[in-house]
Amino acid sequence: MNxxxxxxxxxxxxWMLIFICLPIVLxxxxxxxxxxxxxxxxxxxxxxxxxxxxxxLNSLYLAFISTVICFILGYPVAYIIAKxxxxxxxxxxxLLFILPMWMNFLLRTYSxxxxxxxxxxxxxxxxxxxxxxxxxxxxxxxxxLGMVYNFLPFxxxxxxxxxxxxxxxxxxxxxxLGANPRQTFMKITFPLSIPGxxxxxxxxxxxAVSTFVIPSLLGGGxxxxxxxxxxxxxxxxxxxxxxxxxxxxxxxxxxIAMQVMNRFDKTQQKNMEMLA
Amino acid sequence: xxxxIIEARxxxxxxxxxxxxxHINFTIAENEFVTFLGPSGCGKTTILxxxxxFEMPTSGEIFLYDKVINDxxxxxxxxxxxxxNYALFPHMNVFENIAFPMRLKKQDKNSIGKKVAQLLDVVxxxxxxxxxVSSLSGxxxxxxxxxxxxxxxxxxxxxxxxxSALDLKMRKEMQxxxxxxxxxxxxxxxxxxxxxxxxxxxxDKIIVLNHGQIQQSGTPTDIYNxxxxxxxxxxxxxxxxIDGSMTKxxxxxxxxxxxxxxxxKPDQQTNRVIVVIRPxxxxxxxxxxxxxNGVVTSIxxxxxxxxIMVQCNDYDFMVHTTDYHEIGKDVGLDFGPDDxxxxxxx
Ligand SMILES: Nc1ncnc2c1ncn2[C@@H]1O[C@H](COP(=O)(O)OP(=O)(O)OP(=O)(O)O)[C@@H](O)[C@H]1O
Ligand SMILES: [Mg+2]
Numbered sequence: 132m133n134x135x136x137x138x139x140x141x142x143x144x145x146w147m148l149i150f151i152c153l154p155i156v157l158x159x160x161x162x163x164x165x166x167x168x169x170x171x172x173x174x175x176x177x178x179x180x181x182x183x184x185x186x187x188l189n190s191l192y193l194a195f196i197s198t199v200i201c202f203i204l205g206y207p208v209a210y211i212i213a214k215x216x217x218x219x220x221x222x223x224x225x226l227l228f229i230l231p232m233w234m235n236f237l238l239r240t241y242s243x244x245x246x247x248x249x250x251x252x253x254x255x256x257x258x259x260x261x262x263x264x265x266x267x268x269x270x271x272x273x274x275x276l277g278m279v280y281n282f283l284p285f286x287x288x289x290x291x292x293x294x295x296x297x298x299x300x301x302x303x304x305x306x307x308l309g310a311n312p313r314q315t316f317m318k319i320t321f322p323l324s325i326p327g328x329x330x331x332x333x334x335x336x337x338x339a340v341s342t343f344v345i346p347s348l349l350g351g352g353x354x355x356x357x358x359x360x361x362x363x364x365x366x367x368x369x370x371x372x373x374x375x376x377x378x379x380x381x382x383x384x385x386x387i388a389m390q391v392m393n394r395f396d397k398t399q400q401k402n403m404e405m406l407a
Numbered sequence: 408x409x410x411x412i413i414e415a416r417x418x419x420x421x422x423x424x425x426x427x428x429x430h431i432n433f434t435i436a437e438n439e440f441v442t443f444l445g446p447s448g449c450g451k452t453t454i455l456x457x458x459x460x461f462e463m464p465t466s467g468e469i470f471l472y473d474k475v476i477n478d479x480x481x482x483x484x485x486x487x488x489x490x491x492n493y494a495l496f497p498h499m500n501v502f503e504n505i506a507f508p509m510r511l512k513k514q515d516k517n518s519i520g521k522k523v524a525q526l527l528d529v530v531x532x533x534x535x536x537x538x539x540v541s542s543l544s545g546x547x548x549x550x551x552x553x554x555x556x557x558x559x560x561x562x563x564x565x566x567x568x569x570x571s572a573l574d575l576k577m578r579k580e581m582q583x584x585x586x587x588x589x590x591x592x593x594x595x596x597x598x599x600x601x602x603x604x605x606x607x608x609x610x611d612k613i614i615v616l617n618h619g620q621i622q623q624s625g626t627p628t629d630i631y632n633x634x635x636x637x638x639x640x641x642x643x644x645x646x647x648x649i650d651g652s653m654t655k656x657x658x659x660x661x662x663x664x665x666x667x668x669x670x671x672k673p674d675q676q677t678n679r680v681i682v683v684i685r686p687x688x689x690x691x692x693x694x695x696x697x698x699x700n701g702v703v704t705s706i707x708x709x710x711x712x713x714x715i716m717v718q719c720n721d722y723d724f725m726v727h728t729t730d731y732h733e734i735g736k737d738v739g740l741d742f743g744p745d746d747x748x749x750x751x752x753x
Contacts, residue, residue, distance in 0.1 A: 303461055304494035306482045308508040309559060318507070322498045 161375035174376035183360070183377070190357040191384070193271065194339035197278035198286075201335045202328065204279070205286030209327075212287075213294035225291060229284050240277055240348050247273055247349070269351030277345040285334040293327030294320070329392050337385055357381050409436035411472075412595050413458060413563060418467035420453055420619075427453050429619040430467065435563075435597060435612075440589050442598040444606040445616030446642065451599040454616075455565050458597065460484045471562070487556040488565040492572070493548045495540040501527075501551050502536035508559045526554040529588060546577045553588065563595040570605065582608050603643045607631060615639050636750055640683040647689075647724050650752070651682040659749060662699055662722060670749035679752040687727040688746035691715065691738050698739030699724070703732050 165171040177183075208228065215221040231239060246252045247267035254264045267273060297320065305315040343358030350356070355363075357377065364374030413435040420428040428450045435441045443451045456462040458469060460481030468475045476484060487508075495504050502523055509519045527533050530550035540548060549569060556564055569585075570578045586609055589596050600606055606613050607627040614624040615638075623635045634640035637648050651661030656671040661682050673680060694700045701719030715732055717724045717740060724740055732738060 298492075298494070300490055300492060300494040301496060303481075304488070304490060305496075305507070306480075307459060307461075307486075307488045308555065309482050309511045310507075311482055314511060319496060 158375045158378055161371050162379045163376075165372060174373045175380075177373065178376055178380060186355055186360055187357050187380070187384075189354075190340055193274060193278065193356065194336050197275050197282065197339050198332055198336045200275070200279050201283050201286040202332065205283055205331065206290055206328070209287045209290035209294055213291055221295075225288075228287050232284050236281065237344060239281065240345060243273070243277055243280070244268060244348060247276075268349060269353065271350065271354055273349040274346050274354055274356075277349040278339045278342065281342075281345065282335040282339055285338075286331040289330035289334065290324060290327040293324045293330075297323050325395070329395055333389060333392050336388065340385060341381060409439065411435065411470075412437045412439075413597070414470040415454075415458075416468045416470070418454070418457065418464055418469065420450070420457060420462065420465050427619050428457070428464075431616075431619070431621050433614055433621065433624060435595060438593050438595055440586070440596045440598065440609055440611045442600060442606040442610040442613050443616055444600060444603060444613050444643075445622075447601055449616045450619040451601070451616060452567055455488070455567050455597065455599050458563075459486055459488045459565050485559075485561055486563045486565060487559055487561040488567065489549075489552050489556045489569045491568045493552040495548055495551055495555070497540065499540070500536070501532070501538045501540060501543070504540060504551060505555045505558050507555065512559075522558065523554075526557055529557070529591065530554045531584065545573050546581060549573065549581060550584075553585075557592065557594075561594070563597060565597050565599075567599045568601070569598075571600075571602075578605075585609060607643070615642065617642075634683065634748065634750075637681055637683065640748065640750070645686050645725055645727075647684045647686065647722075649682045649684070649722055651680050651749075652678040653680050653749065654678055659747060662719060664697075664699065666747060667744045668747040668749060669745050670747075673749055673751045677752065681750040681752050683748040683750060684724075684742055684746055686714070686725040687712070688742050689724065689726045689728075690741040691717070691726050691728050691730065691732060692741065694737060694739035695741070698741045700737065700739050703734050703736045703738060706732060706734060 162174055163170055163172070165173050212221055212224045212228075215224065244251070248254070249264065249266075249268070251268070253267060257264055301319050301323065302315050305319045306312075310318060341358045343356065343362040346354050346356045346359050347362075361374050361377045361381070364370045364377065368374075411434045415431060415433050417430050417432060418428055419426070419430050431454075443454060445451055453462060457464050460476070460479065464477060469477055471484070471486075496507065499507065505523045505526055506519050509522060514522075523536060524533070527535055530553050532547060532550050532554070535543075535547070535551075540551060543551065549572075552569070553564075566585075570581050573581060582605060585596075598606075598609060607630075610627055612624060613627055613630050615622040615630060617638050623630055623639045625633075630639065631643055634643060634646075637646075640646040641648060649661050651659050653659050653672045657668055659666050659668050659670075659680065659682060692698075699719050701717040701724065703715055704718045704723070705716045707714045709727075712727045712729050713731060715726045715728060717726055717738060719740070726740065
């Protein structure tokens with residue numbers, strides 16, 4: 132890199148230092164100190180107690196389930212859209228699935244509340260039909276729904292972009308060699324799309340683990356997740372030390388998950404680079 | 408007479424109302440090496456894809472032996488294709504690629520292993536089983552693609568410009584190899600190329616196409632020596648194409664001179680004809696009574712022969728000869744009656 136380039140890069144370096152490195156350093160400092168400012172492992176000790184472990188496991192579990200649902204729903208959608216021959220129609224359909232993302236995240240989640248609530252649209256309708264009301268809001272189901280609804284596009288898009296790039300000749304060649312359409316999908320198309328699936332899983336799982344808006348709006352107080360815990364500790368309880376420790380633990384878990392995913396991705400990637 | 412394995416009757420294909428293959432008929436015999444030869448866009452690939460089953464004919468029939476196969480999907484046809492870009496599966500190694508069709512048929516492990524090794528021997532890649540396909544050169548990938556296409560013991564192997572991605576030297580080597588493989592395994596090869604030299608080298612039979620129509624079909628020697636029209640004459644090898652006239656059989660007049668020839672008058676409606684003379688059939692020497700006289704305007708060494716341009720009144724002749732003639736020299740061009748090919752005018 133020459134000198135000019137280095138000068139041009141300075142604002143970005145500054146930006147990174149202030150907005151990425153500094154917060155992480157602060158996070159580390161807070162989580163390893165106590166109220167008096169002395170070094171302490173107290174925060175971590177109190178995190179690893181049954182009640183918080185339960186919250187952590189619950190968060191991981193919900194994020195996992197919503198990732199699985201997103202995959203089951205998202206893959207076929209991505210596949211069907213990628214199969215549309217006309218590029219224009221393809222883009223239109225893709226847009227339909229991506230469009231909700233352009234709306235404010237809070238707004239979208241609030242609107243689910245007005246649909247699911249006790250006085251919401253669905254229950255009003257049930258009432259009008261003299262059917263019993265349902266408890267739709269403030270449970271894990273509502274949280275899952277909110278996660279799937281909000282994060283589904285993150286699954287569809289990477290899978291779609293990989294599927295669209297796979298050379299159509301592979302499927303034609305498989306058919307030529309005697310594979311029926313189902314075998315062609317299972318043995319050729321799906322394995323070749325795995326890098327997209329991995330990106331999709333990562334992009335759904337990460338925000339699903341850490342979200343606090345969805346559980347606090349749709350899950351009510353009963354369904355506390357790790358995101359809520361952190362938010363509560365930082366904003367309400369004012370316990371920055373414990374909140375930072377919880378954040379750090381969550382970040383570590385996400386990093387490990389990503390690392391595992393990347394390992395998969397690399398072996399795939401190596402195979403994909405050829406013949407391209 | 409060899410048994411016919413593939414036949415097309417009145418085969419017609421259009422894309423978006425544009426005819427691409429126009430009511431063609433051809434037969435291909437068992438164990439024959441047949442080449443579809445023609446310029447880019449003439450419909451070669453489309454014909455091959457219809458035989459393979461990737462493309463549906465708009466009308467007409469394709470027969471395998473005496474059965475119409477129009478409605479049989481590609482994966483059920485006993486034919487296999489070698490693709491121009493090889494289409495080797497990137498997530499499988501060489502062994503897995505070749506074993507793929509046999510795995511689908513649930514053959515047992517031992518026989519798959521043996522068959523893969525045997526196929527790799529046929530294509531001269533013995534011991535390459537565990538290699539990543541991405542680590543192979545173009546020529547090696549090509550061989551793997553051929554081995555894979557042969558794994559199902561297809562009745563016919565379809566090859567769409569399989570050598571076009573290779574450099575000249577590799578291409579020549581693979582031509583020899585392909586011919587050897589075909590003779591060794593005794594299968595029908597249907598080959599597509601726009602390279603006339605490749606077609607002449609490899610084929611038992613060449614089908615020359617232009618604008619979706621068959622121009623001529625026959626052995627390489629037939630096509631080269633007896634082109635039926637100026638398109639074939641011009642497309643296959645180099646040609647001198649001259650306007651002439653014929654008032655009776657076996658005599659043609661061009662460039663102001665009368666010549667004896669071996670052809671009858673092709674068209675009774677008009678005296679106008681087209682004369683084709685191959686550059687290597689012309690002898691270049693002293694000016695004489697019966698020769699066409701001209702001046703050497705250029706000479707280029709082509710490796711085995713010189714390519715000499717000779718300007719004669721209205722026409723520039725191309726001559727291939729091993730003798731050197733310097734630019735500006737007065738020369739006479741001589742050729743025999745059977746070197747003159749007569750064709751119907753336009
Ligand atoms: N799927 C398609 N849709 C529309 N037109 C097509 C399609 N496939 C081929 N064509 C057209 O049909 C004509 C013949 O194409 P084809 O691929 O058979 O030519 P080719 O002889 O194989 O040429 P090349 O030597 O360039 O490969 C071309 O004009 C091409 O544009
Ligand atoms: Mg082609």
